[in-house]
Every structure is written in structure tokens, then in C-alpha cells.
Amino acid sequence: MTYRKYSSFFFRLSSILTMFMLLLTGCAGKKKVSESNPNAYKVGLVFDVGGRGDKSFNDLAYNGLEQAKKKLGIQFDYIEPSGEGADREAALRQMAADPDVKLIIGVGLLFTDDITAIAKEFPDKKFACIDYNPQPGAEIPSNLSGIVFEEKKGSFLAGAIAALESKTGIIGFIGGMDSNIIRKFESGYIEGAKYVRPDIKLITNFIGMTGSAFNDPAKGKEIALGQYSQGADIIYQAAGASGMGVIEAARESKKLVICTDMGLEWPAPENMLTSINKAINKAVLTTIDEAMHGKFEGGKQRVFGLDNRYTDYVWNSDTEKLIDQSVHERIESIRKDILDGKIKVQE
Known part of the structure; x- marks a missing residue:
């Protein structure tokens, strides 16, 4: 009986120590x-x-x-x-x-x-x-x-682009985790859209309240399909890896999407209006x-920020096929006015 008790004790102790060492050496x-x-x-x-x-x-x-x-x-x-x-x-x-x-x-x-x-x-x-x-x-x-x-200033440009290019007069925004930084993307987008087109209608959603909201493409796609079905023809997404789902929804719906952080033209070049890049x-x-x-x-x-284009919108051979030259010129003028302080965008 004594042997069994000690054997059981040392077995459990050995298991605990093994797990602890694995955590120390490999958890991250x-x-x-x-x-x-x-x-x-x-x-x-x-x-x-x-x-x-x-x-x-x-x-x-x-x-x-x-x-x-x-x-x-x-x-x-x-x-x-x-x-x-x-x-x-x-x-x-x-x-x-x-x-x-x-x-x-x-x-x-x-x-x-x-x-x-x-x-x-x-x-x-x-x-x-x-x-x-x-x-x-x-x-x-x-x-x-x-x-x-300068997420808000970059998003201001995204909103202006979306509002000027929208054919339905309805645009959408999808954020990842509901947080004050992602709210900057949302508010900047709304302000930019309203600046160039006061009557524009907006639909906004967030994927979730925790960090996992940045890694849920299925949810991103579901929300995007819902916004497109409500009449939005352009969606601006600030959702990390979840944004891949928004891109897929744009491709399936034959609508447009604006991405963040880096250009993602390759998954759906005909649906990628532009991207607001953070360098x-x-x-x-x-x-x-x-x-x-x-x-x-x-x-x-x-x-x-916008200065030296650390925060900027993508304008290249792909996006110029979708963004009218007159819109590009208007956005460049707005960008200059923000840098000169003529347009106030509070971060």
C-alpha cells in the first residue's frame, strides 16, 4: 500500500514537472x-x-x-x-x-x-x-x-475615396476588435466620407471584443456579405487576418473593398479599390x-504619419483602373490640405 501511494505521488509529480518544463522551454x-x-x-x-x-x-x-x-x-x-x-x-x-x-x-x-x-x-x-x-x-x-x-487621417482619405466612387450611395466599415484604435479607423472613414459627400449612408460593424476578432475570416466574410446585401458597394476593413474574409465576400458579391496595413490586390485585384497602408x-x-x-x-x-507617406493610400497600376483620375486628384488635394492644417483631422 505504501509503495503504491509513493509510486502514484511520484508519477503525478513527474507529470507536473514535465509539463512545467515544456511550458518553460516551449510555451512561446x-x-x-x-x-x-x-x-x-x-x-x-x-x-x-x-x-x-x-x-x-x-x-x-x-x-x-x-x-x-x-x-x-x-x-x-x-x-x-x-x-x-x-x-x-x-x-x-x-x-x-x-x-x-x-x-x-x-x-x-x-x-x-x-x-x-x-x-x-x-x-x-x-x-x-x-x-x-x-x-x-x-x-x-x-x-x-x-x-x-495616423490611422484616422489615412482613414479620412479612405472614406473620401469610397464616397466619391460609390454608385449606390451606401458604404460599409468592418473593424476587427472593438477598441479605441480601430474606432479611429471608423471615425476617420466616416468623417472623410461625409466631407466629400454629406448625404452618404454608412453601415458599420465590429467582429468582436477580444483579440481573436483579428483572426476570424469566416466572421469577416459573414458580416461583409450582410453589408453588401444591404446596398453597400464598397467596404473599408480594418480587421487584420479577418479581412481576408471581407475580400472573399467582395469577390463573390462583385463589389469593392478597401484594405488596411498593406496592399492586398492579389487575392481579388478586380475588387480591391485601394488600401490604407501603415508602413x-x-x-x-x-x-x-x-x-x-x-x-x-x-x-x-x-x-x-501622412508626412513622408508612412501612412498613405495605395495608388498604382491596379488601383488606377478602379479609381477615376479626377478622384485621385481630389484625394491628393485633400491629403495636402490635411498636412497644411486646412482640414482638421484630430487623431
């Missing part, structure tokens, strides 16, 4: 990427929900790492999210605990609280957060750079370059 799915130069400046990046392959901000961030490797000679590690990305804090801590990693980047607004806390805990490391979204008046650690874009790749490259050369700008939000 760390992947070594570049080891060609062990003395190179090393960057760690933690992806948000959707991970690599989201055709959105995660892929753009990774592209920035690749550019930094090619142009600056860095090496880097990255960590994929699990589930709804609930292990962000553990993943950031895993990167920060690596003595060779000098700069840690979190991709997405949902990192804000965790990366702020970890930056305070590791003052000798540098941190950066894409779409950093602190509470008003919150102190930003001096070793943390909050990278933000996350350029921002990542710039931040790494500055960190390497003693020019890191921490303790504040760093704005990458």
Missing part, C-alpha cells in the same frame, strides 16, 4: 532565425494574434526585420502567438531574459500594458510597440518607444537603425 514557440553572425546586433519580435502569414501588420513587421537583416546586418528571433495571444507577457519576458537581445518589439495594441510593465522591469533593454495605446496621461518608460500611425516595415527598420546607433527615441509615442 521561440524560433531561432539568424545565427550567421553571433556578434551582430540582436532583435527579438513577438507577433500578435494571427502571427506570420496574416497578410497584415504581422507580416509587415516581419518584413521590417528582414530588411534590417539585409541592410543593417542584424540577427533576430521571433515568437508566434498561441490561441488569442494570452501569452504575450511570457513571450516578452522570454525575449527580455535573453542576454543577447538588445531590442524587443511587440506587434499590436494588445501588447501595450504588458510591454510597459516588462520595460520597467528590464531598464537595460530597449523596447518598441507597434500601435502603442497607453491610457491618457500614463507614463511611458524611457526605454520604450510607442510606434503609432510598419519602414517603422521597424527605422527603429532598429536608431537603436543600433544611439538614436533610440524612448519615453514617448513616435508618430509615423
